Amino acid sequence: ESLATLPRDLGDWKQISQDKPLDADIEHELGTDQYVFREYADERKVGAATIQQMRDLRAAILRERIEEEAVRMEKDWTRLYSQMRMDHPESVVNLAVTYYTGMVDTVAHVPDRCVVADGYEPKPSDSDYADWKISPAGGTMRVRFINYEDQTGARRMPRSIAYFFQVNGDYEASPLDVRRKLQNLLQRHGYYAKVEVMTLLDDRNKSETVMSDFLSQVVPAVEGLLPDWQAVVRGANAPSKPVDAEALTQR
Structure with a gap:
């Protein structure tokens, strides 16, 4: 199914943005x-x-036909949003889900490089991976989890980002593992999806608590929208073309 059908309500987490x-x-x-x-x-x-x-x-902003009024309401929404983030910084999570099949030129943008190019640097940590209890099966799942600090002098908020992939029915935290799985010459078809979440929290432990709570609701919902890999193997509902695994480490 289309990713656009991902529910607006995921347990206690409610969508506040507009697709x-x-x-x-x-x-x-x-x-x-x-x-x-x-x-x-x-x-x-x-x-x-x-x-x-x-x-x-x-x-109301979407319905408004008078541009000046829409701009005014947009400012009202932004003020409300900013106040909410200020009062409850742990209450908002950004979600990005991207899905690939066919001839893919590169893996979905990996924040390891994109965020650094935007002027952030990762904070020192014992490990850039974490095992969170977010698996639909009830167990833990490995995610790549990095905290970033602004290095531009603009005093921008820190970012905590976690991401992982679902590739051909399995979960992976590394683009290299995605590439290896897609290079299986015995499989005629292939797909992968990247799930990425972000908070503007400086504390790594708080970020982990917030994002793992959110992902425990997101993962089963997203999984329900992705291909049933066992059905694909049997020849039903297969992605149309194999992905280009050779380019998965370009970003």
């Missing part, structure tokens, strides 16, 4: 037209009334 297509140049750089970029807020932290207020305002 919209990317600019054509950005979509071309991304390498796929199958994606969702969203922000979710924790209703337990901010309250149901705030969630509804933000959703109602976003819907």
Whole structure:
């Protein structure tokens, strides 16, 4: 199913952003037209009334035909959003899910390089990987988990980012492992999806708590939208073309 059908409500986490297509140049750089970029807020932290207020305002902006009024409402939404993040910095998570099949030029943008190019540096850590209890089967799942600090002098908020892939029915945390799996010459078809989440929290432990709680709701929902790999192996519902595994480490 389309990633756009990912539920707006994921347990206590509620979507507060509006789905919209990317600019054509950005979509071309991304390498796929199958994606969702969203922000979710924790209703337990901010309250149901705030969630509804933000959703109602976003819907009103979309309906508004007078540009000046839409701009005014957009500013109101931004003020409400900024205040919510200031009062409850642990309440908002950014989600990006991208899906690839066919001839893919590169792996989905990996923040290890993209964020650094934007002026951030990873904070020292014993490991850039973590095992979180977010598996739909009830066990742990390995994710790549990195905390970044701004190095530009602009005093931008720190970022904590975690990501992983689902490739041909299995979960992997490294692009190299994705590449190896897609190079299986015995498989005629292939796909992968990247799930990435971000918070603006400086504390690594707090970030882990927030993101793992969110992902425990996201992972089963996303998994339900991806191909049933066992059915693919049997010849049903197969992705149309194999992915180009040779380019998976270009980014």
